[in-house]
Amino acid sequence: MEDVNSQIIEYCGLPLEAMKHWGSNGIVHTEDVPRIVPVFTHAITTGVPYDFEARIRRFDGIYRWFQVRGRPLRDVDGRIARWYVLLTDIHELKRAQEELRREHAFLATVQQLSATGGFYWWPATGKVFWSEQVYRIFEIDPAVPLTTELRQSRIHPDDLPAHRETVERAIREARDFEYEVRLLLPDNSVKYVNALAQATRDAEGNLFYVGAVQDVTQRRLSDFALNKVRSELAHIARVTTLSALTASIAHEVNQPLSGVVTNASTCLRMLGADPPNIAGARETARRTIRDGNRAAEVVTRLRALYSGRETKPEPVDLNEAAREVISLSLSELQRHGVVVRTEFADHLAPVMGDRVQLQQVVLNLLRNASDAMSTVDDRPRELLVKTEPHERDAVRLSVRDAGVGFEPEAADKLFGAFYTTKPEGMGMGLSVSRSIIERHRGRLWAARNAGPGATFAFVVPSGNAPRSDTKV
Amino acid sequence: MPGSALVAVVDDDESVRESLPDLLVQLGFAVQVFASGEDFLASLAVAQTRCLLLDIAMPGMSGPELQDELRSRRVDIPIVFITGQRDEAIRPRMMERGAVDVLAKPFSEAALLRAVNAALRIG
Numbered sequence: 001m002e003d004v005n006s007q008i009i010e011y012c013g014l015p016l017e018a019m020k021h022w023g024s025n026g027i028v029h030t031e032d033v034p035r036i037v038p039v040f041t042h043a044i045t046t047g048v049p050y051d052f053e054a055r056i057r058r059f060d061g062i063y064r065w066f067q068v069r070g071r072p073l074r075d076v077d078g079r080i081a082r083w084y085v086l087l088t089d090i091h092e093l094k095r096a097q098e099e100l101r102r103e104h105a106f107l108a109t110v111q112q113l114s115a116t117g118g119f120y121w122w123p124a125t126g127k128v129f130w131s132e133q134v135y136r137i138f139e140i141d142p143a144v145p146l147t148t149e150l151r152q153s154r155i156h157p158d159d160l161p162a163h164r165e166t167v168e169r170a171i172r173e174a175r176d177f178e179y180e181v182r183l184l185l186p187d188n189s190v191k192y193v194n195a196l197a198q199a200t201r202d203a204e205g206n207l208f209y210v211g212a213v214q215d216v217t218q219r220r221l222s223d224f225a226l227n228k229v230r231s232e233l234a235h236i237a238r239v240t241t242l243s244a245l246t247a248s249i250a251h252e253v254n255q256p257l258s259g260v261v262t263n264a265s266t267c268l269r270m271l272g273a274d275p276p277n278i279a280g281a282r283e284t285a286r287r288t289i290r291d292g293n294r295a296a297e298v299v300t301r302l303r304a305l306y307s308g309r310e311t312k313p314e315p316v317d318l319n320e321a322a323r324e325v326i327s328l329s330l331s332e333l334q335r336h337g338v339v340v341r342t343e344f345a346d347h348l349a350p351v352m353g354d355r356v357q358l359q360q361v362v363l364n365l366l367r368n369a370s371d372a373m374s375t376v377d378d379r380p381r382e383l384l385v386k387t388e389p390h391e392r393d394a395v396r397l398s399v400r401d402a403g404v405g406f407e408p409e410a411a412d413k414l415f416g417a418f419y420t421t422k423p424e425g426m427g428m429g430l431s432v433s434r435s436i437i438e439r440h441r442g443r444l445w446a447a448r449n450a451g452p453g454a455t456f457a458f459v460v461p462s463g464n465a466p467r468s469d470t471k472v
Numbered sequence: 473m474p475g476s477a478l479v480a481v482v483d484d485d486e487s488v489r490e491s492l493p494d495l496l497v498q499l500g501f502a503v504q505v506f507a508s509g510e511d512f513l514a515s516l517a518v519a520q521t522r523c524l525l526l527d528i529a530m531p532g533m534s535g536p537e538l539q540d541e542l543r544s545r546r547v548d549i550p551i552v553f554i555t556g557q558r559d560e561a562i563r564p565r566m567m568e569r570g571a572v573d574v575l576a577k578p579f580s581e582a583a584l585l586r587a588v589n590a591a592l593r594i595g
Contacts (some may be wrong), residue, residue: 250557250558254556254558254576254577255485255577257577257578258487258488258491258492258556258577258578258579259487259488259490260491260578262488262494262495263494263495265495265580266494266498268581269499296578439561
């Protein structure tokens with residue numbers, strides 16, 4: 001090192017002599033030294049120009065980034081006479097780059113967390129830029145050239161025509177677009193993807209899109225699960241209604257059947273009398289018994305047909321089960337202007353039973369309560385669902401409405417099959433509900449409120465209740 | 473012996489009230505019929521009945537409720553429940569409540585005779 005200009009002397013605040021030892025005296029940041037020494041040495045030995053970035057210490061001890069560029073000056077024989085070195089302060093540039101890198105990393109993290117990627121797209125030229133997250137969502141290697149064919153090969157064939165049409169129309173009209181498609185990935189798995197893109201013009205006036213792509217698979221799958229529960233509940237509702245219907249048919253048919261069989265037996269008895277009417281009595285008796293049994297078989301077949309679904313007792317958290325039903329019916333209740341309040345007891349003991357059937361009962365009570373308030377306009381249509389422990393070994397759930405209530409005389413009939421106050425009602429709801437609760441060794445009843453409306457409540461034994469509970 | 477024993481039938485169903493007493497008479501029992509638990513309680517038959525053939529599901533007082541009422545009055549009559557429900561869960565529940573037998577409608581003469589005789593042996 002022969003000479004340096006005064007700017008450098010002033011910057012460093014050191015004499016020329018001290019600068020010669022830059023490799024060890026801290027003028028160059030010690031973290032940068034190991035990186036630049038080989039570059040420097042290589043240049044000196046081979047005569048190749050060098051160019052690196054390093055932090056150089058200012059007189060006040062603060063390091064700033066410099067670009068250091070060196071070029072050899074050769075004499076007439078081609079030997080290196082000396083090196084010209086140019087130091088450029090790039091500190092601000094470097095800081096801006098750093099800032100940019102941080103922002104980029106921040107965006108990447110956000111994209112990853114929200115499963116959302118960003119893209120630019122120039123439809124006229126097909127030029128496209130995808131963020132890393134979009135590549136990850138589409139499961140395409142960022143190293144592979146991103147062709148239209150490759151992009152479209154990921155979209156589910158069933159969704160592709162509609163998707164193309166949406167995008168093409170948007171381009172024609174230079175409008176924003178939004179779509180949801182399924183991706184069919186190489187391993188045959190399916191993803192649900194939602195995309196939003198904003199039509200924009202670049203400096204040259206060309207149309208391009210800035211957009212976001214989100215992986216909504218999880219949300220779609222839970223939607224499907226919810227819908228499945230919903231339709232299962234509806235199915236159980238139908239089956240339960242039918243099974244209660246056949247039970248009541250069985251009851252109705254068995255009553256006269258009993259008479260038929262008993263009469264026939266009487267008839268046969270009479271044959272023993274003196275004098276017996278053998279021919280007539282025997283024929284009557286046989287016909288009666290035969291017809292009676294045939295009717296009983298029909299009933300048995302009917303029952304077998306609809307009792308296909310076995311009930312599996314399992315511990316059921318009534319709070320959770322009720323909450324699920326409420327959330328399923330919330331939109332319907334809100335449509336009818338009904339406000340639902342809940343008062344759920346903490347640490348409620350689980351009840352042993354069939355979760356879906358118990359939910360069916362809750363659903364029924366909610367519907368009835370809502371229906372009972374449909375004509376109420378002079379007070380809030382409020383519905384209170386409450387759970388609480390009942391005595392030592394049972395749980396009670398009640399649904400209180402502010403509806404039209406019922407007359408005291410009707411109390412007995414409420415739970416009978418085919419009793420209804422609704423124009424389109426079948427009159428099966430409460431009858432089915434009661435038979436479900438009774439199958440759970442519980443009770444379901446209705447009470448008139450002190451104010452307007454009625455409260456329907458049931459009590460079922462909790463899981464730790466003794467098995468020999470035989471109250472009928 | 474059967475001849476003098478009073479068998480009471482309580483059932484809301486008319487066909488049962490018509491047919492069952494005929495058969496019981498053929499079998500040699502004295503019979504009285506009632507359409508409800510309330511009617512039975514109000515009658516003089518309560519004191520004389522040795523066997524009660526009692527329907528489970530009735531409007532108003534149910535069979536088991538009549539059973540409870542008799543118990544609270546310290547009237548001890550052997551009870552044979554009869555039911556139109558062919559539900560397997562009913563029988564053990566009624567037996568646990570102290571029934572002598574449970575007959576699902578329609579029932580045979582032999583089953584009826586067996587149940588009534590069992591009740592009379594206890595009474």
